[in-house]
Amino acid sequence: MASNAELMQRRIQAIPQGVGNIHQIYADRAENGEVWDVEGKRFIDFASGIAVVNTGHRHPKIMAAVSEQMEKFTHTCFHAMPYESYIDVAEKLNEVTPGDHAKKTMLLSTGAEAVENAIKIARAATKRSAVIALNGAFHGRTMMAVSLTGKMVPYKKDFGPFPGEVFHAPYPNALHGISVDESIAGLEQLFKTDVDPERVAAIFIEPVQGEGGFYVAPPEYMQRLRALCDQYGILMIVDEIQTGVGRTGKLFAIEHSDVIPDLMTLAKGLAGGFPLSALVGRAEIMDAAQPGGVGGTYAGNPLACVAASAVFDIIEEENLLTRSQEIGQLMRDRLTALSTDYPVIGDVRGLGAMVAMELFTDETRQTPNPELTQALVKKAAEKGLILLSCGTYGNVIRILSPLTISNELVNEGIDIIADTLQILTQEQVVA
Numbered sequence: 001m002a003s004n005a006e007l008m009q010r011r012i013q014a015i016p017q018g019v020g021n022i023h024q025i026y027a028d029r030a031e032n033g034e035v036w037d038v039e040g041k042r043f044i045d046f047a048s049g050i051a052v053v054n055t056g057h058r059h060p061k062i063m064a065a066v067s068e069q070m071e072k073f074t075h076t077c078f079h080a081m082p083y084e085s086y087i088d089v090a091e092k093l094n095e096v097t098p099g100d101h102a103k104k105t106m107l108l109s110t111g112a113e114a115v116e117n118a119i120k121i122a123r124a125a126t127k128r129s130a131v132i133a134l135n136g137a138f139h140g141r142t143m144m145a146v147s148l149t150g151k152m153v154p155y156k157k158d159f160g161p162f163p164g165e166v167f168h169a170p171y172p173n174a175l176h177g178i179s180v181d182e183s184i185a186g187l188e189q190l191f192k193t194d195v196d197p198e199r200v201a202a203i204f205i206e207p208v209q210g211e212g213g214f215y216v217a218p219p220e221y222m223q224r225l226r227a228l229c230d231q232y233g234i235l236m237i238v239d240e241i242q243t244g245v246g247r248t249g250k251l252f253a254i255e256h257s258d259v260i261p262d263l264m265t266l267a268k269g270l271a272g273g274f275p276l277s278a279l280v281g282r283a284e285i286m287d288a289a290q291p292g293g294v295g296g297t298y299a300g301n302p303l304a305c306v307a308a309s310a311v312f313d314i315i316e317e318e319n320l321l322t323r324s325q326e327i328g329q330l331m332r333d334r335l336t337a338l339s340t341d342y343p344v345i346g347d348v349r350g351l352g353a354m355v356a357m358e359l360f361t362d363e364t365r366q367t368p369n370p371e372l373t374q375a376l377v378k379k380a381a382e383k384g385l386i387l388l389s390c391g392t393y394g395n396v397i398r399i400l401s402p403l404t405i406s407n408e409l410v411n412e413g414i415d416i417i418a419d420t421l422q423i424l425t426q427e428q429v430v431a
Contacts, residue, residue: 002038003038008024022377030057031056031057032058034409043385044384044386044401045402045405046385046400048269048402050268050388051400053402054268054311054320054403056403057273059404062274070303075298078295078300079292086107089276090106093280098264104283104286105280106295108296109299109301112145115145115241117279118265121281122202124293126202128199130167132169132234134150134170134171134204135171138206138209147166148204169190171215172215172218180218180220201234203225205225208242208243213356214350214354214391223259226261236262241266244264245311249321250352253351253354256351263281271308272308275301318404327405331410335357343363344372345357346365354399356390356396358395359373376417380416387399387417397417401413
């Protein structure tokens with residue numbers, strides 16, 4: 001079998017550099033919260049494929065459901081010849097998403113597709129064209145989705161011009177000096193200077209920003225945003241692509257705010273490692289598109305649909321919402337304790353098992369430290385831990401372990417972070 005270095009050379013020759021790699025480690029097999037590379041080295045997985053395998057790698061119930069479906073058929077295209085498993089997933093999402101109003105669900109393949117179709121349906125339903133997103137947001141890489149994304153490098157650099165009538169407002173971020181009042185004022189300022197609120201079809205919001213840095217929107221902000229949308233007839237679209245399906249200790253992060261959105265986008269953890277996304281919303285809004293106006297050839301693939309049904313069974317049977325809260329609390333407690341010895345850890349935060357620590361050059365928390373962040377990600381991998389970074393300043397370590405991971409593996413992973421920080425201190429990477 002080829003080595004990591006050999007595969008990397010092949011990858012450089014065959015695949016464009018724009019398709020980035022966080023690690024130069026090539027996976028060979030995985031089980032629950034662990035991954036082994038092609039050289040046989042074992043890693044603790046604090047990434048979960050970016051919050052995709054919330055139920056762990058190769059959960060037996062998911063593998064069994066997919067294997068059974070493979071013996072029947074793998075593709076017909078739902079538009080050409082529909083199948084029951086698509087309906088099963090739609091009915092389940094209509095049932096479990098917030099609100100007791102009538103809902104409808106369409107299935108797709110990627111989060112960006114869900115975002116694109118949310119915009120199309122919002123425009124069709126409201127007969128308006130403008131959309132608003134928040135600074136630091138990440139909603140995907142397709143042209144309309146990336147226009148919503150609030151980070152220039154690497155997602156938007158050199159790719160413009162972008163679609164028109166897309167506006168950005170401040171996301172509440174107390175750590176970096178943006179209050180709830182200032183965030184709401186930023187929206188109201190947009191309405192005074194840049195876009196008539198009566199032209200705005202929708203506002204997109206992540207209850208916890210993913211790529212933006214795992215900043216949690218306060219419930220007060222979510223409630224005031226809901227009221228603002230109601231005031232102007234704007235649809236509130238909640239992006240739960242990274243936060244959904246149990247990641248934050250509830251099925252959906254918006255539940256922490258007691259707010260009911262008009263539309264919700266889902267993907268990542270929805271099908272336990274199989275490509276599936278969803279757009280869920282009020283029935284009258286979802287019906288705004290004409291027959292054939294939305295969908296896709298691979299949308300709602302039957303293998304992914306049966307996997308998604310298994311995911312919801314696993315969450316209930318294994319009590320993974322409670323487990324998510326337990327894992328997150330353990331991680332935050334240990335990282336907070338580490339910050340006593342390493343004041344460069346300026347903040348530890350998150351909801352459920354969506355945990356982050358933000359790194360600065362010193363205890364004043366004035367200057368972000370992306371160099372330390374990248375060094376930590378690299379050195380931790382050398383010691384057997386897969387980590388991810390994020391944030392507008394590139395100085396946030398995000399942790400997204402499977403919800404099925406054991407406490408022993410969590411503690412082993414945090415031990416590696418502690419050991420790595422000690423090494424970096426000795427190497428004077430830490431100020």
